[in-house]
Amino acid sequence: MKRYTYQDIVSTPALLARPVMTAANLDAIVGQILQDIRERGDTAVKEYTQKFDKVTLDHLEVSAAELAEAETLLDPALKTAIQTAKSNIETFHARQQSQPEVVETMPGVFCWRKNVGIDKVGLYIPGGTAPLFSTVLMLGVPAKLAGCKEIILCSPPNAAGKIHPAILYAAQVVGVTKIFKAGGVQAIGALAYGTESIPRVYKIFGPGNQYVTAAKQLVSRETVAIDMPAGPSEVLVCADAQADPAFVAADLLAQAEHGIDSQVVLLALNTELLEAILQEVERQVALLPRAEITRKALENSVAVLVNTPEEALTLINDYAPEHLILAMADAEAFAEQVQNAGSVFIGNYTPESAGDYASGTNHTLPTNGYARAYSGVSLDSFVKKITFQRLTAEGLKNIGPTVEAMAIAEELVAHQRAVSIRLEKMKSERL
Incomplete structure (x- = not known):
């Protein structure tokens, strides 16, 4: 893994760039x-x-x-x-x-949405x-x-x-x-x-x-x-002094073994911890059946020394990781400040593997920074949300003048007439 400081990343954001295919075509x-x-x-x-x-x-x-x-x-x-x-x-x-x-948005005007x-x-x-x-x-x-x-x-x-x-x-x-x-x-x-x-x-x-x-x-x-x-898999682990280096290393390797184009990022809040985790990475990678693939992914990967949780949060929200692991004191409070992540894993006993397989949350998540705007797969991903509306005669009387005024202002006379013709008929029939 390449090693940088927070200042390195701030001055050269490309150091945190994901690996991309070199083929321009x-x-x-x-x-x-x-x-x-x-x-x-x-x-x-x-x-x-x-x-x-x-x-x-x-x-x-x-x-x-x-x-x-x-x-x-x-x-x-x-x-x-x-x-x-x-x-x-x-x-x-x-x-x-x-x-x-x-x-009922106003008397006689009913709206609803169905999945x-x-x-x-x-x-x-x-x-x-x-x-x-x-x-x-x-x-x-x-x-x-x-x-x-x-x-x-x-x-x-x-x-x-x-x-x-x-x-x-x-x-x-x-x-x-x-x-x-x-x-x-x-x-x-x-x-x-x-x-x-x-x-x-x-x-x-x-x-x-x-x-x-x-x-x-x-x-x-x-x-x-x-x-x-959703492209190659990725994880960012943020760790402070209370983290277990062996746990963090295992989490980094769990994502790196997905493929040679995967990327893992470590944010460590002190030098001793960073060194301990990287030593564990080297020790554990040798034990893996997919060690060759994992080592190639680690070449795309980055370890960053950060000085404060605030610096870590800045990098997290900018990077927008697919998976975010918080091996930190007060991890839940820190998690509340996270704006950009696909799925968040809180505390030393919440490995990303749990979410990958069986905890219940979905593991199909936005990668490559898309977590800034995309959510992971959910039930909503498989449905269309169709809206419905129904107006009573009273409802049309109540909303009609509003619609007519707006249609006339947009110079869409047919829109206005679709309301007016009904109101006129209702008036003639004394409805």
């Missing part, structure tokens, strides 16, 4: 693949799957036999863990449901260096609670032409409608445009690498909505 590369998917459908999806995933597929859809096989392959303890996580996620997200409330599930949603589940079956739970549970009628899942196949059994099992647990063997840009294109096999959806959810993120952003300009521009 990323959009051009991705756009070409998307166009090919649009024009050639399943054939193009299969060709790109062979090119990128090194597997030839006869059929894209996962069969009933493959789903049954997946359940037999999983360890019972993992099945129990998936069920427990699903229950917690369901409990948390179910509390986000709301009932329509009719508001309606998006009919068709697509879930993209990465399966490259790590099969993220937990993301199936994070996306599938709120989709089902929201009342989405079709939940289509795409995930890349392995060298044997199969999707990891834990992904398939989790998909069955949450009620996914159909599952397809497609990853990367080709999966996003298939979900956006539809192919002979893969249905077109109205909104696409799920994290991915920079290619996937670019694909989501490109298709969102033309045919389909997306959850957010």
Whole structure:
């Protein structure tokens, strides 16, 4: 990890920049693949799957036999863990449901809003260096609670032409409608445009690498909505003297092992603590099966010595981390001051891993600074909010003059007449 001081970052903010793809023509590369998917459908999806995933597929859809096989392959303890996580996620997200409330804004004028599930949603589940079956739970549970009628899942196949059994099992647990063997840009294109096999959806959810993120952003300009521009994973840990260096190091490594384009940031409030944490990072990384990937991510990562909690808060809100861990005294009070973060983990005994898997909150979160304006996935992400209004005759009499005056002032006479013609008829009929 690179080491800096608070003054270094203030004078050169680029020192905290996320790692980015060096290919200047990323959009051009991705756009070409998307166009090919649009024009050639399943054939193009299969060709790109062979090119990128090194597997030839006869059929894209996962069969009933493959789903049954997946359940037999999983360890019972993992099945129990998936069920427990699903229950917690369901409990948390179910509390986000709301009932329509009719508001009478003035006598006889009634307004209300109703949540309606998006009919068709697509879930993209990465399966490259790590099969993220937990993301199936994070996306599938709120989709089902929201009342989405079709939940289509795409995930890349392995060298044997199969999707990891834990992904398939989790998909069955949450009620996914159909599952397809497609990853990367080709999966996003298939979900956006539809192919002979893969249905077109109205909104696409799920994290991915920079290619996937670019694909989501490109298709969102033309045919389909997306959850957010969620790219490579990241964490910022803010630690003071009461932090346990081993805990902090473990949290940093937990995010760094996601991929070589991940980034972790440490803010330490004294030099001794910073040194102790970095020593722990070196000790623990050697123990990891994904040590090579993790070390490459650490090359993108930064440790910053800050002098005060106020300096730390300034950097946090400017960086807007996807995950924020506060290993500090009075962490809850400090958390109240945080303005920009995807999800906050408070205290020494709240590892980010808990939120990644099973605490109940959603782990699909805004990255790359988007936490300044975006929220993480929630039940609201899977619904449309439709407004309704109903006016009685009394209500139209009460609001009519206001609408007429505003319409005339905007020189929209037809708008004014839509009210006046009704008021005149009501007057003639003595209503």
